[in-house]
Amino acid sequence: xxxxxxxxxxxxxxxxxxxxxxxxxxxxxxxxxxxxxxxxxxxxxxxxxxxxxxxxxxxxxxxxxxxxxxxxxxxxxxxxxxxxxxxxxxxxxxxx
Ligand SMILES: NC(=O)c1ccc[n+]([C@@H]2O[C@H](COP(=O)([O-])OP(=O)(O)OC[C@H]3O[C@@H](n4cnc5c(N)ncnc54)[C@H](OP(=O)(O)O)[C@@H]3O)[C@@H](O)[C@H]2O)c1
Numbered sequence: 443x444x445x446x447x448x449x450x451x452x453x454x455x456x457x458x459x460x461x462x463x464x465x466x467x468x469x470x471x472x473x474x475x476x477x478x479x480x481x482x483x484x485x486x487x488x489x490x491x492x493x494x495x496x497x498x499x500x501x502x503x504x505x506x507x508x509x510x511x512x513x514x515x516x517x518x519x520x521x522x523x524x525x526x527x528x529x530x531x532x533x534x535x536x537x538x
Contacts, residue, residue: 443467446538453461469529474485476527485524489513 443466445451456462461484469488476486494510513531519522529536 472529473527473538480526483522483528485520487517487520487525487527488529489517490529490536492531 445453446457446462447529448454471501472483472486472488479486491510491513492505493499493503494505494507496507499505499510516533517530529538
């Protein structure tokens with residue numbers, strides 16, 4: 443949302459409404475569910491894989507598939523003191 447509203451953002455012109463709105467819904471649900479489960483051992487986080495050479499990402503994407511998996515694997519391995527309700531890519535927090 444933050445980057446799509448910023449004309450200086452590199453993704454500003456990638457307006458694919460159904461895809462982008464569904465991703466915003468997933469992000470919003472991440473925040474809501476993380477709060478609901480805040481007193482449990484379950485962590486709820488959203489991960490951006492990067493622009494990856496998959497069927498969807500296309501051959502021109504800069505990241506290899508093995509690197510595109512890294513953020514998801516890292517977040518799958520967080521411990522009890524890990525983040526809850528975050529949005530990350532390669533260890534960095536992203537704006538919603
Ligand atoms: N690639 C990128 O640069 C990039 C960037 C940001 C976020 N993402 C996100 O990462 C996730 C994976 O994307 P990807 O790049 O790996 O895409 P992908 O290579 O196109 O793979 C999409 C996968 O989703 C499955 N799928 C599609 N529609 C389905 C349905 N109705 N029911 C069940 N499975 C379905 C496909 O199954 P079949 O093979 O059987 O059709 C395929 O395994 C997506 O949520 C995407 O939005 C990707």
